Amino acid sequence: MPMSTQAVAGRTDPLTASRLSRVLIGVVRVGVALLWIQNAAWKAPPDFGALRGFTEDGVKHPVLAPWAWLIQHVILPNFTPFGWLTLILESSIGAFLLIGLATRLWALVGIGQTIAITLSVLYTPGEWAWSYFLMLLAHLTLFATAAGRCYGLDGVLRARWLAAPGPLPRLLARLS
Amino acid sequence: MTTRAAIPRSDLDRAAVALGVVSLVGALVGRPGGTFAFVHLGHHGYLVVLIGGLLAGVAGWLGLRWLVLATGLGFLAAAVVQALLIGRRSDPFGGDGSTVAFWLALGIGLLALGLTPRTR
Numbered sequence: 677m678p679m680s681t682q683a684v685a686g687r688t689d690p691l692t693a694s695r696l697s698r699v700l701i702g703v704v705r706v707g708v709a710l711l712w713i714q715n716a717a718w719k720a721p722p723d724f725g726a727l728r729g730f731t732e733d734g735v736k737h738p739v740l741a742p743w744a745w746l747i748q749h750v751i752l753p754n755f756t757p758f759g760w761l762t763l764i765l766e767s768s769i770g771a772f773l774l775i776g777l778a779t780r781l782w783a784l785v786g787i788g789q790t791i792a793i794t795l796s797v798l799y800t801p802g803e804w805a806w807s808y809f810l811m812l813l814a815h816l817t818l819f820a821t822a823a824g825r826c827y828g829l830d831g832v833l834r835a836r837w838l839a840a841p842g843p844l845p846r847l848l849a850r851l852s
Numbered sequence: 853m854t855t856r857a858a859i860p861r862s863d864l865d866r867a868a869v870a871l872g873v874v875s876l877v878g879a880l881v882g883r884p885g886g887t888f889a890f891v892h893l894g895h896h897g898y899l900v901v902l903i904g905g906l907l908a909g910v911a912g913w914l915g916l917r918w919l920v921l922a923t924g925l926g927f928l929a930a931a932v933v934q935a936l937l938i939g940r941r942s943d944p945f946g947g948d949g950s951t952v953a954f955w956l957a958l959g960i961g962l963l964a965l966g967l968t969p970r971t972r
Contacts, residue, residue: 713954
């Protein structure tokens with residue numbers, strides 16, 4: 677009996693057919709999560725001193741003029757709330773990527789934060805530009821592969837969200 | 853009569869056990885300093901991951917949904933307290949932002965599992 681096109685594709689698609697590929701996607705997700713988790717350590721309240729230094733680099737070595745203006749006139753004068761926002765945002769990216777929950781949403785948030793960081797420090801002397809390009813590419817990979825479905829909570833909960841009625845499960849299914 | 857412990861039947865319970873194991877592994881990588889110290893834990897922080905990890909593991913193994921929820925709430929509360937007290941003398945955990953992120957992950961994960969309705 678001839679196999680359907682979908683069945684053939686399912687057999688040959690390495691993302692769904694290969695356990696090794698699924699493990700590797702999970703490893704990439706956890707690795708990117710640990711990047712954010714470890715780097716949440718030096719966003720230290722109440723003064724967020726180290727973070728302020730990197731943020732000021734966006735003014736001293738501007739990458740994009742409007743972004744440098746935003747840092748100088750909006751962020752630096754209100755630095756404490758900005759520091760808390762950064763700590764909460766980056767802790768959350770690390771947390772959700774670690775457990776693989778709503779992974780595609782948090783991959784997008786990670787992309788946004790990576791772009792913000794890149795626009796602040798790309799031209800700072802001593803920075804390796806490819807660090808930030810690789811960060812961006814890693815998050816694009818997490819989004820494209822819906823990495824939480826590989827050994828993450830999205831993989832455990834998604835089928836239930838798809839089967840459940842109501843807007844919240846439907847939203848969570850889309851974000852996973 | 854056999855005394856062999858049954859493997860948790862529900863994937864939700866198995867996931868809770870996995871999060872418990874992740875918490876215990878956090879104790880191993882929670883050394884201060886070093887390139888591979890991904891999560892930083894103070895003395896009382898070790899207690900949180902050890903006790904929380906054991907509770908999550910037991911809750912998942914025995915299918916105790918209420919204990920999954922309670923442990924998740926505990927991790928979430930510890931994360932909030934840690935975030936508010938980073939660098940202060942009154943900080944009982946001695947951690948930093950990495951501790952907050954790690955406990956946030958465990959708390960949200962266990963709560964998501966505990967709040968998901970069981971289907972038979």
